[in-house]
Amino acid sequence: MITYDAEPRGSRYQDLTGRRFGRLVVLKRTSKRVSDGCFCWLCRCDCGNLTVTSSNKLLQGRTMSCGCYRKERLESSRSYIGGTCVEVVRSKKIPVSNTSGIKNVSRSRGLWMAKISFARKQFFLGRYKDIADAAAVVKAAEQLRDEVVEEIDQLQDRAISVFAERIDALLSEVRSAKET
Numbered sequence: 001m002i003t004y005d006a007e008p009r010g011s012r013y014q015d016l017t018g019r020r021f022g023r024l025v026v027l028k029r030t031s032k033r034v035s036d037g038c039f040c041w042l043c044r045c046d047c048g049n050l051t052v053t054s055s056n057k058l059l060q061g062r063t064m065s066c067g068c069y070r071k072e073r074l075e076s077s078r079s080y081i082g083g084t085c086v087e088v089v090r091s092k093k094i095p096v097s098n099t100s101g102i103k104n105v106s107r108s109r110g111l112w113m114a115k116i117s118f119a120r121k122q123f124f125l126g127r128y129k130d131i132a133d134a135a136a137v138v139k140a141a142e143q144l145r146d147e148v149v150e151e152i153d154q155l156q157d158r159a160i161s162v163f164a165e166r167i168d169a170l171l172s173e174v175r176s177a178k179e180t
């Protein structure tokens with residue numbers, strides 16, 4: 001039984017029906033083939049989703065779920081961006097220690113001090129006579145921070161797909177070197 005080897009080129013194929021790969025159970029072969037000649041298989045993921053993936057990806061352990069596993073991992077790693085906990089940042093809850101009733105605004109030297117934290121750093125946003133001014137600057141700064149968090153999120157996604165593409169290229173190089 002071949003377990004780890006890539007599927008040979010050509011029309012022969014290893015029947016994967018009924019086999020489990022990580023969260024995926026193979027339901028049936030499809031008529032679709034990928035560029036290296038491998039057949040694609042319809043699989044059911046433990047989460048209930050159906051997905052189609054190639055023999056090589058399954059046999060080499062590169063596809064282990066419909067994408068839900070990667071998504072879960074991403075979400076857990078996303079919780080911290082540069083030391084900023086995204087959940088805390090996004091929470092509208094006001095800490096118990098807060099004296100102003102407005103997040104990131106506190107009483108200081110008879111004025112209302114506004115500050116915001118990002119990536120383990122405190123950013124001082126000024127002291128104001130009017131609490132509304134402090135609240136306004138905090139609100140604007142929070143919006144900027146949300147935007148930056150969002151941008152970093154997307155960069156992280158992009159970094160993961162760039163890495164995945166390069167791993168694919170590496171593996172196909174390794175494979176073609178082995179074949180010659």
Ligand SMILES: [Zn+2]
Nearest residue numbers: 045047066068
């Ligand atoms: Zn899934």
